[in-house]
Structures are given as structure tokens and as C-alpha cells.
Amino acid sequence: MKSAGYESIPSSGDDNSTFFAGRKSSWKVIIAALLIAVVAFFGLMKSGEDSETPSLAYYPVEAMSEDPVEDPGSQNWPNHLVSQAGMNTPRPTNTAEAVEKLWEKSGEPCVPSLGEPWLYKGQRSSETSATLYFTPQVGDVPGILSGIEVDYYGYIETNLIGSYFSEERTAEDGTYHSLAVAFRNSAQQDLCDSVTPTKQDGEKYIAISPDLINKPLPVKSTLSELTSKWKEGSCIPNMGYHWWQDTEGGTDLSYKAETTVPISPMYSSTDGTINGLLFLATAKKQNWGDTCSFPPTRDCVEKLNFWDAGPGLSQANEGFFYFCSNFCGKCEFTGSGSNPGLYTTMHWFFTDTKVEKCDGTDMGRMPYCPEGSYPKDFNH
Helix, strand or coil: CCCCCECCCCCCCCCCHHHHCCCCCCHHHHHHHHHHHHHHHHHHHHHHHHCCCCCCCCCCHHHCCCCCCCCCCCCCCCCCCEECHHHHEECCCEHHHHHHCCEEECCCCCECCCEEEEEECCCCCCCCCEEEEECCCECCECCEEEEEEEEEECCCCHHHECCCECCCEEECCEEEEEEEEECCCCCCCCCCCCCCCCCCCCCCCCEECCCCCCEECCCECCCHHHHCCCEEEEEECCCEEEEECECCCECCCCCEHHHECCEEEEECCCCCEEEEEEEEECCCCCCCCCCCCCCCCHHHHHCCCCCCCCCCEECCCCCCEEHHHHCCCCCCCECCCCCCCEEEEEEEECCCHHHCCCCCCCCCCCCECCCCCCHHHCCC
16 A cells, blocks of 8 residues: 655654664674665755655754753643744743743734734744734743734635634735634633733643634544544644544535635544644745755745745645645545645644654655545545
């Protein structure tokens, strides 16, 4: 059985220890193998642009980010936040970290359902495209992460405005619509309370568009709220199982851009806990110039606007980067706002997904479907 192509960007911390598993090699063989691996790595880096299949070394070594450091004493959730843009870059989970990582409180009013908005380098524009929300800092007690909002500049599915997407808003460089997720239930606590520090109870909570459709997301894949209303897609190593929902058919997916819920939760293949979220755009959104290719230069990486790196995911089931890689079984999408049809994703992770291996076999980074049916297994 062949697995279909990709949408994931590899982590910088893959465990290669299995390379020597079960092998009885002399030290000379081991040293030789290591030398070969080093030579092969740099060969991939050099030849990646000319290859039809992108190299696994998508980014230059100097662009790789350090692993985030978690505070073992923190009871807040999520206390680990990574965005895939920029080679799985650690993002802040409290206001103290936010300042260190160049995020600035925007000065905009606190949003009761989300908290206080913070912007990367204080900039709201198509060059950043993401806002983090925190509860207010009280005295020396930092505020804690309470939401993420993604700004969609340009094309969106207009039928989803008012349910998932906000009404049109204006920034210095254009208009946009926003899609938010909340990590705390504002019906049970005041996320704008500047007098009493927010209680860090560790309770996992996620709601899509809390001021609009206010759709809670189950925090485990075994819960009936997920299995009865969402459809399981493929499991991608270093990510987890992607689940999808149709705005009209629920688990009966129409594979239309305009009826696909623009958030996909990802869950662990081992214990079913939530690994992260995928924000979906049905057109190209990332700052990815025509001169950018794989492996990209540092300049291309630095220009990312929080959307994942790459040329976009093809609507057609062809090439290496195609959107149906996130699904199992027969999958043919229509309705992309790009020409040719392209989709864009923005991944956020709440756990260390380097340990996510999906079915546990040596599949590299290819999607895994338990029933073994991939989109490319079908004739189109």
C-alpha cells in the first residue's frame, strides 16, 4: 500500500535512534554510517530545489527554533504553544513570555470572550495575520493565554461570515475577517478582570468563534461529541489525527470549500488528547514569493505571516502538496478561491508533537489512514 503525499512540515527534533535499532554494527560501521548521513543531509539541502519531491530538510539549519521550555509548575492550559510557521516556532503562553518574544499589548479594548489582544511586534497587518489573547496581568502575576485569532486578508467564504468569520475589519494595509478560538469559558470567568489573577486550574477548553457560532471542541477524540459530529481524517506524523466537519452535512462531507468548517482539531494517536488546531483558508494566504522553493532560504522563512510555509496545498489530487492528504477515502475538493485551486493552513500545537508517530510504523512523514485508503488510491 502506498501512502499519499503531504501537508506537514517536519519538526526539527525527529528521533533518529531507530536507525540503528536491532542492528549489530561495529564502531567502524556506525561512524561510516554517520558520515554518510551527514553527506546525504547536505546533499539534500543542496539539491532540494531541483527535486520534484521536496527534501525533508525544508529549512536551513540556522532557521530552526529551539524547543519551547515549559514551566512544570504551571497549571494553565495550554502551557505549550508552537506555530508551524518558521519551523515550529515556540510562542508565548503568558504575558511575561509574550514580552520576551516581541509580542506587544495592542491597546485595543479587552474582548470579554477572549481577553486582551497582543500583536507580534505590535503590528496588525497582512504581514503578521495572528493575534494572541491573554488575561490581564495583575501586579507581578502574568496574564495567561486565553485565545488565538487569525486574520484572513483577501478571499474568504462569505457564507461563513457571521457564524465563523467576523464582519469586515480594517487595518492599515487592507481589510480582513477574523476567525478566533477561545481557551477559557468566559461564561464562567471574567477574562478582562484586572484585579484578581486568573485561576490556573488546568482545565482544557476550546471554543470556535466564541462571539458567533460558539462551537465547543471536544478535548479528546474518544468523546461522543466528536465522533458523532466530526469525521476522522488522516493521521500525519508530528501532528496527529485530523478531524473535519461540514457546515451542512456534519460527518457527511461534501468536499466543498464553502461548507467545510475552517478549523480542524488534531488528536493524539495514542491517548486521544488534543494535539493542536489547523486554521484553514480556501485560497492562498501565506507570504510565499515566486522565488521561494524547497528548501527555502532564511529570507523566505522570515517573511512568513504565520501561515504555514509552502506554495499552498493543491485542490487537485496531484503533485506532492495536496489538500486531500488530510482526509481518508475518496476526496475531491471544489471551490477554492485561488487560480489554480489552492488551500492554505496554519497549524498551532499544544503538545510536543515530535513524539506523534501515528500508526507506529516507519512511514516517514506520510499521512496514515487506518483503513488504508488514501485519496490517490482512487481514480479521478
